[in-house]
Amino acid sequence: MFEELLEDIAQKNALREVNTYLKLTAGLGAIILCLLSSSFIPPLCIAVILTGSILFLARVDARTYAELFILPLSFAVMSVAGIILIYGGEEIFWYWDPAPGFTLSITRESINQGVYVFCRVIGGMSAMCFIALTTPMTDIFVVFRQCRVPDAVIDLMMIIYRTIFILLDQVIQIYRAQVMRLGYSTYRESIYSFATLCGAAFIASWDAGDDLVRAMDARCYAGKFAILGENRPIERFPCLVVAAFLSLSTLVVIAAGTITII
Amino acid sequence: MHIMEGFLPWQWCLVWWIIALPCLIYGFYQLKKVLAADREALPLLGVTGGFIFILSSLKLPSVTGSCSHPTGTGLSAISFGPWITSVICAIVLLFQSLFLAHGGLSVLGANIVSMGIVGPLAGYTVYRLLRDTSVNMYLTVFLATALADMFTYVTTSLELALAYPAETGGIISSFVLFMGIFAITQIPLAIVEGVVLALVFKYIITLKPDILIRLRIFSEEKINAARSDL
Numbered sequence: 465m466f467e468e469l470l471e472d473i474a475q476k477n478a479l480r481e482v483n484t485y486l487k488l489t490a491g492l493g494a495i496i497l498c499l500l501s502s503s504f505i506p507p508l509c510i511a512v513i514l515t516g517s518i519l520f521l522a523r524v525d526a527r528t529y530a531e532l533f534i535l536p537l538s539f540a541v542m543s544v545a546g547i548i549l550i551y552g553g554e555e556i557f558w559y560w561d562p563a564p565g566f567t568l569s570i571t572r573e574s575i576n577q578g579v580y581v582f583c584r585v586i587g588g589m590s591a592m593c594f595i596a597l598t599t600p601m602t603d604i605f606v607v608f609r610q611c612r613v614p615d616a617v618i619d620l621m622m623i624i625y626r627t628i629f630i631l632l633d634q635v636i637q638i639y640r641a642q643v644m645r646l647g648y649s650t651y652r653e654s655i656y657s658f659a660t661l662c663g664a665a666f667i668a669s670w671d672a673g674d675d676l677v678r679a680m681d682a683r684c685y686a687g688k689f690a691i692l693g694e695n696r697p698i699e700r701f702p703c704l705v706v707a708a709f710l711s712l713s714t715l716v717v718i719a720a721g722t723i724t725i726i
Numbered sequence: 727m728h729i730m731e732g733f734l735p736w737q738w739c740l741v742w743w744i745i746a747l748p749c750l751i752y753g754f755y756q757l758k759k760v761l762a763a764d765r766e767a768l769p770l771l772g773v774t775g776g777f778i779f780i781l782s783s784l785k786l787p788s789v790t791g792s793c794s795h796p797t798g799t800g801l802s803a804i805s806f807g808p809w810i811t812s813v814i815c816a817i818v819l820l821f822q823s824l825f826l827a828h829g830g831l832s833v834l835g836a837n838i839v840s841m842g843i844v845g846p847l848a849g850y851t852v853y854r855l856l857r858d859t860s861v862n863m864y865l866t867v868f869l870a871t872a873l874a875d876m877f878t879y880v881t882t883s884l885e886l887a888l889a890y891p892a893e894t895g896g897i898i899s900s901f902v903l904f905m906g907i908f909a910i911t912q913i914p915l916a917i918v919e920g921v922v923l924a925l926v927f928k929y930i931i932t933l934k935p936d937i938l939i940r941l942r943i944f945s946e947e948k949i950n951a952a953r954s955d956l
C-alpha cells in the first residue's frame with residue numbers, strides 16, 4: 465500500500481557528505497547525455513556506472529533499488545511496445561492492417577527505435593535515482609536558495625515537505641486500523657474505506673496547517689524561513705571522479721554515434 | 727502514471743518546458759497575490775500540496791490490479807483555482823520524482839502540462855459551469871475530479887503521440903494507440919477517483935463543513951442544505 469520514501473534512504477546514504485553540487489552535476493549531466501545520445505549503448509553504460517556507484521559507493525540496498533524500477537519499467541514496456549508497432553520502416557518482419565489509415569508492423573527500424581527508447585529510460589531512471597538516493601531534499605533546498613528561487617516558492621516547498629511526513633504517519637495509522645476492522649474485505653468496502661482515509665487525511669492536513677500558522681506566528685514568521693546553509697566543501701578526489709565520469713560518458717556518446725542493435 | 731525519465735526526446739522535453747513555464751509564472755503571481763492578501767494561506771497551500779502527494783503515493787483499489795494512483799489535482803483545482811494548483815503540482819511532481827522515482831526531471835515540463843495544467847483546468851471549468859446550477863454538489867465534485875483525471879491522461883497520450891508519430895496515419899493513429907493502452911487502466915481509475923473524492927467531500931461536509939465555507943467552494947446555503955440531508 466505504501467511505498468518507501470527515498471528520502472529516508474538519502475538521509476543516511478554513504479555519499480551524504482559529498483558536496484551537493486557535485487552530485488547534482490553528475491546526475492543531471494548523465495540525464496542530459498542520455499537524452500543527447502543517438503545510440504542505445506551510452507545510456508546503458510551510464511546506467512551500469514551509476515547503478516554501481518549507488519550500490520557500492522552510496523551502499524543502498526540492492527533489493528530496494530531494484531524495486532524502484534518495477535513500476536516505471538512496466539509502463540515503459542507497454543509504451544515501447546506501442547512505439548515498435550507504429551514506428552514503421554523499410555525492412556518489414558510482420559505486418560497487420562486492421563483498418564484503413566491504421567497499420568501495425570514490426571520492422572528493423574522500429575525494433576531499433578524501441579530498444580533505443582527503452583535503454584534511454586533505463587539510463588535516465590538510474591541517473592534520477594542517483595540524485596534521489598544520494599541527495600536529501602534538505603540539501604536541495606539550500607541549492608534552490610543559492611540559485612535565487614523566489615522565497616515564497618521555497619517556503620511552500622518546505623511546508624509541503626514537512627506536511628508529507630506528518631500526514632504519512634497518520635495515514636498509515638488509519639490504514640492499519642481500517643485493515644484490522646476488515647475495512648478492505650470487499651471491493652465496495654475498500655472504496656468506502658479509502659474515501660474515509662482520504663477525507664481524514666484532508667481534515668488532518670487542514671488542522672496541521674492551522675497549527676503551523678499558530679506556531680509560525682509565535683516565532684515571528686515574516687515571509688521567509690531561515691535555512692542552515694551548510695554545504696560541504698568540494699574535495700579534489702570526488703570532483704575528479706565526477707569529471708572523469710562525465711567526460712568518459714561524453715566520449716562514449718560521440719564514439720557510439722548511431723549504432724543500432726540489429 | 728506519469729511519463730518517466732528519458733522517454734521523450736530532448737526536443738520535446740524542451741517544448742513542454744517552454745509551454746509549462748508561462749503558466750507557472752502566472753500561477754506564481756497569483757500565489758503572491760493570495761499571500762499578500764492573506765498570510766494564513768501559505769500553510770493551507772502547503773498542506774494541500776502534502777495532501778496531493780500523499781494521495782498520489784497511495785495505491786487506489788484498482789479493478790485491473792495494475793498500478794494506479796489517484797492524481798488528487800481535482801480537489802486542489804476546485805479549492806484554489808487551476809493556476810495556483812499548477813505551482814503546487816510542479817512542486818509535488820518534483821517531490822514524486824525524488825521521493826518515489828515516479829516521473830522524471832527532464833520530462834517534468836511535460837508532466838506539469840498534463841497533470842498540473844490541463845487536468846486542473848478541465849476540472850475547474852466543469853466545476854465553474856456546474857457550481858451555480860441546481861446540479862447535485864457531489865455530482866459536480868465527481869465530474870470535476872474524474873474529468874481532471876481523464877484530461878490528464880488524454881494529454882499524456884498526446885505528448886507521447888507527438889513525440890512518436892506513426893508512419894501511417896501520423897500523430898492521430900499513434901494518439902489512438904496510446905489512448906487505447908491507457909484507457910484500459912485509466913477510465914476505471916478516473917471513475918473510481920471521482921467516486922472516492924465525492925465521498926471524501928461528503929465526509930468533510932459531515933465533519934468539518936467550515937473548511938468548505940472558508941474556501942468558498944460552494945455557497946453556504948448549498949452546504950447547509952447538504953448537511954440537513956445527511
